[in-house]
Amino acid sequence: MLEPFDPVVVAPWRIGAGSRGALLLHGFAGTPPELRRLGEHLAASGWRCHAPALPGHAATPEALERTTWRDWVAGAQRALDELAAECDVTVVAGQSMGATMALHLAATDLRVAAVASLAAPVRLAGFLLRLLPALKHVARWHRPGDDVDLWNQDAVEELYSYGLRSTRAINELNRFCAHVRDELAQVRCPVLVLHGGRDRTVDPACADEIARRLVCSTSVERHVFPRSGHALSVDVDRERVNMLVEAWFERFTAAAHAAAATAEAAAV
Numbered sequence: 001m002l003e004p005f006d007p008v009v010v011a012p013w014r015i016g017a018g019s020r021g022a023l024l025l026h027g028f029a030g031t032p033p034e035l036r037r038l039g040e041h042l043a044a045s046g047w048r049c050h051a052p053a054l055p056g057h058a059a060t061p062e063a064l065e066r067t068t069w070r071d072w073v074a075g076a077q078r079a080l081d082e083l084a085a086e087c088d089v090t091v092v093a094g095q096s097m098g099a100t101m102a103l104h105l106a107a108t109d110l111r112v113a114a115v116a117s118l119a120a121p122v123r124l125a126g127f128l129l130r131l132l133p134a135l136k137h138v139a140r141w142h143r144p145g146d147d148v149d150l151w152n153q154d155a156v157e158e159l160y161s162y163g164l165r166s167t168r169a170i171n172e173l174n175r176f177c178a179h180v181r182d183e184l185a186q187v188r189c190p191v192l193v194l195h196g197g198r199d200r201t202v203d204p205a206c207a208d209e210i211a212r213r214l215v216c217s218t219s220v221e222r223h224v225f226p227r228s229g230h231a232l233s234v235d236v237d238r239e240r241v242n243m244l245v246e247a248w249f250e251r252f253t254a255a256a257h258a259a260a261a262t263a264e265a266a267a268v
Contacts, residue, residue, distance in 0.1 A: 010058040010160050014050050016043030021087030024051040027096025028173050029162040031058045038233050041242040052079040065166035069176035076101045084111050089253045095233050100180050107183040114252040116192045116245040118232045121202040122181040124174050149200040149229030151236040158234045184213035191217050192248040196228030
């Protein structure tokens with residue numbers, strides 16, 4: 001079995017201050033550091049950023065194996081509740097499964113003012129997926145390949161992800177994607193959909209499907225980065241991604257933030 005992560009390196013983090021909150025959610029088998037660059041960018045513009053570790057993550061593969069997709073949702077909801085209690089307006093950004101989770105929160109919690117979705121899966125690819133319900137009982141572990149789809153190969157050093165994933169957990173991810181896929185029509189807040197053209201983990205066609213299913217969202221914008229791989233937050237286009245996310249959040253929260261500030265001043 002692989003050695004566990006250094007708990008200090010993969011710990012949840014909080015940076016920034018102010019009354020606007022951004023919840024940043026990592027991907028399946030991932031950890032909070034993968035969104036640190038985006039958090040630092042947002043914090044420099046006045047955002048209070050929280051990046052939790054979802055249940056079963058940032059620990060050991062066995063810890064993830066013991067959780068379900070409902071556990072991951074409960075962890076994300078707790079993090080949103082904590083951040084929303086400290087802020088006047090709250091947005092959510094996520095990478096990979098974290099982006100799918102951001103869409104779920106937007107579908108079920110009206111406090112989410114805007115979403116930035118980075119490489120969200122709403123369906124998984126591969127013929128083995130059809131066998132997952134049975135496979136989880138006979139093959140406990142899956143080891144991802146060493147092939148990295150990042151344009152900037154050195155950026156993989158910024159990712160701390162389990163090198164071993166249980167087939168049970170992968171089956172839970174597949175179930176979660178199906179659940180959120182059916183929820184997308186409930187999302188009403190603005191959604192920024194970003195995806196890497198080189199992504200070999202999540203089919204870029206997912207970005208098209210998400211945009212197509214967001215029929216009630218007040219605004220949807222989609223961008224594909226031809227050079228980037230799956231981990232948009234660390235790959236070659238990361239600075240452009242950061243700027244797009246910041247601009248999206250500013251665009252749809254400025255009025256609410258100003259109104260809250262005016263109300264606070266009047267109450268003094």
